[in-house]
Amino acid sequence: MIETVSAMELPVEEHLRIRKHRVLPLHPTGKEKRICVVTGTHGDELEGQFVCYELLRRLKAQPEYVKGIVDVYPALNPLGIDSISRGVPMFDLDMNRIFPGTEEGPMMETLAKHIVDDMAGADMCVDIHASNIFLMEMPQVRINEETAEKLVPYGKMINVDFVWVHSNATVLESTLAYSLNKIGVPTLVVEMGVGMRITKAYGYQLVAGLLNLMKELGIWEGEVEQVKEPIVSSDRAVGYLNAEKAGIFLPMVEIGDMVETGDELGQILNPLTGDVEEVIEAPIAGMVFTRREYPVVYSGSLLGRILGGKEDREEEMA
Amino acid sequence: MRKEVIYSLSSPYREEMKVTAYRFGHGKKAACIVGSIRGNEVQQLYVCSQLIKKLTELEASGAIVSGNEITVIPSVSHHSMNIGKRFWAVDNTDVNRMFPGYDLGETTQRIAAGVFEEVKNYDYGIQFASFYMPGDFIPHVRMMDTGKQSASLASLFGLPYVVIRKPRPIDTTTLNYNWQVWDTNAFSIYTNETDEVDEASARQAVAAVLRFLTRMGILRYHNHSGYIATVIAEEELRQIKTNVGGIYRRLKHPGEEVHMGDVLAEILHPFEGEVLSQIIAPTEGIIFFAHKKPLVTENEVIYKIIRRLHE
Ligand SMILES: [Zn+2]
Numbered sequence: 087m088i089e090t091v092s093a094m095e096l097p098v099e100e101h102l103r104i105r106k107h108r109v110l111p112l113h114p115t116g117k118e119k120r121i122c123v124v125t126g127t128h129g130d131e132l133e134g135q136f137v138c139y140e141l142l143r144r145l146k147a148q149p150e151y152v153k154g155i156v157d158v159y160p161a162l163n164p165l166g167i168d169s170i171s172r173g174v175p176m177f178d179l180d181m182n183r184i185f186p187g188t189e190e191g192p193m194m195e196t197l198a199k200h201i202v203d204d205m206a207g208a209d210m211c212v213d214i215h216a217s218n219i220f221l222m223e224m225p226q227v228r229i230n231e232e233t234a235e236k237l238v239p240y241g242k243m244i245n246v247d248f249v250w251v252h253s254n255a256t257v258l259e260s261t262l263a264y265s266l267n268k269i270g271v272p273t274l275v276v277e278m279g280v281g282m283r284i285t286k287a288y289g290y291q292l293v294a295g296l297l298n299l300m301k302e303l304g305i306w307e308g309e310v311e312q313v314k315e316p317i318v319s320s321d322r323a324v325g326y327l328n329a330e331k332a333g334i335f336l337p338m339v340e341i342g343d344m345v346e347t348g349d350e351l352g353q354i355l356n357p358l359t360g361d362v363e364e365v366i367e368a369p370i371a372g373m374v375f376t377r378r379e380y381p382v383v384y385s386g387s388l389l390g391r392i393l394g395g396k397e398d399r400e401e402e403m404a
Numbered sequence: 405m406r407k408e409v410i411y412s413l414s415s416p417y418r419e420e421m422k423v424t425a426y427r428f429g430h431g432k433k434a435a436c437i438v439g440s441i442r443g444n445e446v447q448q449l450y451v452c453s454q455l456i457k458k459l460t461e462l463e464a465s466g467a468i469v470s471g472n473e474i475t476v477i478p479s480v481s482h483h484s485m486n487i488g489k490r491f492w493a494v495d496n497t498d499v500n501r502m503f504p505g506y507d508l509g510e511t512t513q514r515i516a517a518g519v520f521e522e523v524k525n526y527d528y529g530i531q532f533a534s535f536y537m538p539g540d541f542i543p544h545v546r547m548m549d550t551g552k553q554s555a556s557l558a559s560l561f562g563l564p565y566v567v568i569r570k571p572r573p574i575d576t577t578t579l580n581y582n583w584q585v586w587d588t589n590a591f592s593i594y595t596n597e598t599d600e601v602d603e604a605s606a607r608q609a610v611a612a613v614l615r616f617l618t619r620m621g622i623l624r625y626h627n628h629s630g631y632i633a634t635v636i637a638e639e640e641l642r643q644i645k646t647n648v649g650g651i652y653r654r655l656k657h658p659g660e661e662v663h664m665g666d667v668l669a670e671i672l673h674p675f676e677g678e679v680l681s682q683i684i685a686p687t688e689g690i691i692f693f694a695h696k697k698p699l700v701t702e703n704e705v706i707y708k709i710i711r712r713l714h715e
Contacts, residue, residue, distance in 0.1 A: 095649035097699035098674040178490055179536065183574050190643060192537060193703040220495065257501070259573040328508060332416040382416055384494060386511035 091159070092200035094193055102165060104201060107138075109145045109156040119303050120155040122211040122271075123296060127182050127262065129166020129173070131216035133279035136289040141296055144308075154305030157208070162201060162262075170282070172218065183257070186265035202265055210303055211273040212244070212296060213263050219281035220380040221388060224341050225288050227316070228275045230254050233267050238318060240274055243302050245295025245313035247342075248375065248393060251320040280379050317373075323394035325370035329354055329383040331363040336381065337390070339374050346371045351390060354383060370394040405460045410477070411518035413511070421483040423519060426456050428463045431471035434622045436526040436588075437613060438477045438519075438579060441500045441533075442491065443484025447597040448532035451609045452478035458610060462625060472622045475526070480519055500533075501574065503582040520582065528557075528620065529583040530613060533592040537705065539695040542658045543608055545633070546592040548575060550584045555635045558591055560619045561612040562630015565692070565710070569638040591616075596658070636710060641692055644707040648681045650674050652700040656707075660691050668707055671700060688712045 091104040111118060123141060125134025138160040145152055161167050165175045173179050174194055184191075187198025205211055217223040227241040227249045234251045241249040258264055266273040276292060279285040298313045300306035329335065337352040339345060345368045354364040366389055376391035383389070411423040439445070439452030456476050462468060479485070484493045491498050497512045504524075505517025523529060533546070544565040547553040558566040575581050583590035593612065595605035615630055617623040651672040656662055662685040669683040687709060695706035 095702035097649045097651065097701060102701070172496065177536070192705045193701050196703045218495075256573050256576045326508075328510070332414045334416065382494070384415065384511045385413055386509060386514040387494075388510055 091204045092197050094197060102197070104159070104162060104164065104197065106157050106159045106204070107142060109142070109149075109152055109158070111152050111154065112149055118154040119209040119305050120157065120207070121300055121303065121305055122157045122159065122205045122208045123214070124159040124162060124205070124211060124262070125214040126159070126161035126167050127163055127213070128180075128215065128218070128281075129163050129169065129171045129175075130219055130281040131172075132167070132282060132284055133216035133288060134214035135160060135167075136284045136286065137214055137292050137296070140289055140293045144293065144297065145306075148308050151306055151308035153307050154209075154300070154303065156300070156305065157205075159201075172281075182262060183260045185260055185262045186268070198262075201262070202269070205266060205271060206269055208271050210240070210299065211263075211266050211271050212276060212299070213266075213273055214276045214278075214292070216279045216281055217277055217376075220378060222280040222341055222377050222379050223277045224248070224375040225276065225278035225291055226250055226375065228252060228277055230258065230264065230267075231320075233272075234320065237267075237272060237274060238320075240272060240299065241318075242316055243295065243299045243313065244274060244276070245291055245298060245311075246276065246278070246316050247314060248317040248319060250324075251318065317393065319393060323370055323372075325368065325372065325392040325394055327351065327366055327369065327389040327391065328385075329364065329366075329387040329389055330385055332384050333357075333363045334381045335366075335378055335383045335387070335389055337377055339377065339390075341374060341377050343374045344372070345374060345392065352378075366390075368392060405456075405463060410522040411515065413483075413515060413518075415483070418483070423477060423480050423515075425522060426459075426476045426478070428459045428474045428476075429468035429470070429472045429622075431473050433526040434472035434474060435528040435530065435617055435620070436475045436477070436523045437530045437532075438480070438523060439532050440479045440481045440485065441531070441579065442498065443481045443488070443493075444490045444599050445481065445532070445534050446485070446599055447595055447601055447606060448534065449479050449485070450601045451532050451595065451606045452476055454606060454610045455613060458614065462614075462623065467624045469622055469624060474617065474622060475523070477519070477523065480515065500579060501577045503577055503579045504586070520579070523579070524583070524586045524588065526588050528616075529579075529588040529590040530616070531579055531590070531592045532609065533580070533594060534598040535594065537693075537695075538697045539693055539706070540596045540658055541594050541693050542690070543593075543595050543605055543612075544692075545612075546580075546594060547590070548578075548581050548584060549637075550581065552584045552587070554589060557589055559633035559635065561591070561593070561616045561633070562627075563593070563608070563612050563633060564631040566633045566635045567638055567641075568635065634710075640711065641708040642687050642689065642711050643705045644668065644683060644686065644709065646671060646681070646683065646700050646702055646704045646706055649701045650680050650699070652695060652698055652706070654694060654696070656685075656691050656694065658691050658694050662689060662691060662709065664688050669695075674699075683707070685709065 333354040372394040502516035507517040689709040693708035
């Protein structure tokens with residue numbers, strides 16, 4: 087059944103309405119576990135839209151295997167998705183910087199509070215992001231080191247290529263995931279694909295992972311595929327590729343490629359002079375898991391990330 | 405006056421973006437003033453331009469106390485301002501959420517790092533800032549409660565109010581917060597406007613900075629004494645929210661006194677024109693903030709009132 091989580095009246099004959107689809111078992115006992123699958127916080131990230139559709143399609147096809155409550159929230163920022171805007175239109179606001187929200191605050195903070203209240207008490211939440219329009223990401227789970235012990239085991243169930251445990255930054259304490267973890271709802275952040283596009287293969291991969299996670303939680307009893315054993319990044323180095331020169335970036339590697347230190351990964355070109363402004367080389371050996379898709383770059387623009395081996399991290403620590 | 409490019413960034417198709425500092429006097433790093441960091445902060449740019457004009461005259465007449473250097477950076481955001489964008493022209497990130505910055509990081513982290521390297525280590529840091537909610541304020545000085553702030557120093561600007569705000573996670577990456585962390589006394593000054601030039605409040609802001617610099621012994625200048633500031637904590641402000649969406653008719657403006665039961669605003673049906681809701685003052689006090697745009701949604705904070713305290 088489709089429910090409204092929160093609705094706010096807009097100035098002229100419309101409501102900003104956050105909706106979810108709740109799937110219940112055929113014969114509820116009242117003791118079911120609950121999982122929230124949520125996406126669309128950033129209006130330019132669309133990979134999660136296909137995941138929501140495909141997950142619901144599978145659950146509806148075999149309702150007899152649903153043994154728990156599945157809440158699917160395809161669009162936390164419906165105005166943004168509808169108008170190709172990453173933030174919340176009118177406010178120039180990153181919606182993932184206002185959680186947990188407050189009833190006393192401005193409209194969007196009130197809305198954030200309603201969303202958190204609705205998810206409170208769930209046994210699991212998966213928040214699906216799709217990078218941004220600039221970068222393509224290999225399917226990965228990102229976990230704050232504060233919650234790594236609890237969340238890494240779940241991260242291994244969800245069929246991603248790797249699990250990135252990163253250090254805490256105060257500014258990230260305003261995210262939905264941080265706020266939910268804080269109130270005891272284990273929340274995994276998935277990053278995959280690229281903004282404004284849907285990568286179907288990644289969608290199928292994550293749906294398989296969600297079903298596997300739901301099976302582990304006792305929410306799904308249907309068949310599941312064998313999931314990937316992800317690389318966990320906590321003991322590995324991550325190499326960043328940032329542009330030094332402005333221009334047009336053309337990559338020479340694909341996501342998932344293994345590279346050696348010093349390999350040429352791309353070039354920054356100058357279309358006015360016909361010169362190569364900069365040759366981008368791999369700072370470490372490893373696997374390319376982030377790659378820039380949007381060609382126009384400034385100094386500082388992120389061009390890619392490489393997941394190094396265990397030895398690199400040991401060297402880094404020494 | 406010495407003019408110096410403190411940071412530059414080349415662009416793929418546009419001219420190089422240069423951040424310029426104007427320096428007055430010689431000696432210890434006494435005060436640094438930063439104007440527009442977001443592309444819509446036109447009033448902040450204007451205030452800085454007027455301040456630079458005034459400081460140039462004052463320096464020529466020997467009014468800067470020797471041993472002090474004052475730096476003014478009028479704009480960090482003109483690359484966005486010139487094309488009508490509020491945030492960074494390429495990826496829409498906010499430079500004022502990137503401090504202290506990182507010189508090997510992403511573009512806006514690099515800009516923030518380049519600017520912060522130049523503005524840190526001053527005794528006093530003053531930023532002309534803007535707020536994310538659309539509306540206007542009584543001119544005031546705002547400080548972050550980091551445990552290092554000094555409200556008594558803030559009152560020396562002679563603006564009517566000093567507001568102390570408890571930092572939230574998103575505030576920890578602002579210039580004001582990081583100035584304080586690096587032991588600069590940091591103040592943010594809010595005038596009435598952001599996107600438009602308001603002459604009266606711009607004059608007030610320039611006068612407030614000159615008054616502060618004089619009182620700190622950095623300038624020799626004859627000032628009017630200004631207001632005796634009232635210090636308030638942000639959470640003491642009484643917030644008033646809408647209960648419907650529609651066309652907003654503002655009846656009370658920042659600085660006005662109101663009594664309990666006064667009608668502050670009306671919200672009209674957008675098609676039929678009748679009043680859907682009257683927004684009533686729940687307390688006696690002074691309007692600190694009022695929503696300005698002609699439309700409102702439900703549940704929006706449209707007024708903040710400084711409650712009058714009866715002793
Ligand atoms: Zn996102």
